[in-house]
Amino acid sequence: MITANSLSAQPKSWQMLWREAVRDPRELLEILDLGHLAGQISDQAAAQFPLRVPRGFIAKMRRGDANDPLLRQVLPIQDEEQIVEGYGFDAVGDAAAKGGTGIIHKYHARALLITTGSCAIHCRYCFRRHFPYAEETAASQHWAEAITYLKSDSSITELILSGGDPLSLSTAKLKELTDAIAMMPQIKRLRLHTRLPVVLPERIDAELLDWIHGLRWPLTVVIHANHAQELMPDVAEAVSKLRRAGATMLNQAVLLKGVNDQASEQIELSERLFDIGVLPYYLHQLDKVQGAAHFQIDDEQALAIHQSMMQALPGYLVPKLVREVPGEASKTPL
Ligand SMILES: *Cc1c(COP(=O)(O)O)cnc(C)c1O
């Protein structure tokens, strides 16, 4: 018999959790017992790139701690209003690299598809805060132009689904895409760049795992966690499901002042990633995007952190320290 009780015990769908994300900076501060910090909020920054953070991610923040590394990644603050020279609106040259609607083809043999502009969380340091998503979203074209582009260039052997966050699309939409590229023999590998296993691990549901099981290529999932505190048991469980479905799991992180700029934090992140079944892949020096200058760490400090990691960790737990230089044929080591 279905009672009100058994119904309420049903876990919420990821779509429902998505919709319940907090979007009001003052509400976020109230939840964290930090209401007295409301004066630091920038309404201008929030209007340009709204706050968005799933409640499950908020639950991993420390109450009463204004310097919490997870909070700092999402709270729009007045520092973002500074206009800093050398910081732009298309920090990595995406506008120039557009090959067809939604495709960014900058590197040999791999093409990146902007599947959607949506993300479950809005990260203040993200270069996509200024990206004109509306025109660049392949899904809105039913993938047609992207697929035409891929077919026209047989040197592309790996397709990277990115965004925004590709897992913000419905699984049916993802399947529509992979069914269309299944006809293309040149594609040998598929990759997902996604923060959802970290910020909304409920997204890794049975339907998604079925889709992964049915793929005809080896799948690599590159997650994005910046701090060990993000990697709680719910994330470990999501990663373990992805691994059992056959995915190779990697992580990319961004070096951020006041979030993860201590060598001890980076070492802990690598160790925690390994514990849950993920290898560190890239540690990015921040893209110079307008509004994010207060997160910047200088290169000497970045290299010193990396050196400490090499001394403390086995080589396979040391990510490559890189930056994105427009026009280069790959990520550039520091
Ligand atoms: C980072 C990136 C890739 C992937 O580079 P890898 O070194 O293969 O991880 C591909 N295309 C674009 C446009 C990128 O920015």
Ligand code: SF4
């Ligand atoms: S693209 Fe990634 S880093 Fe940027 S806002 Fe979305 S989840 Fe955050």
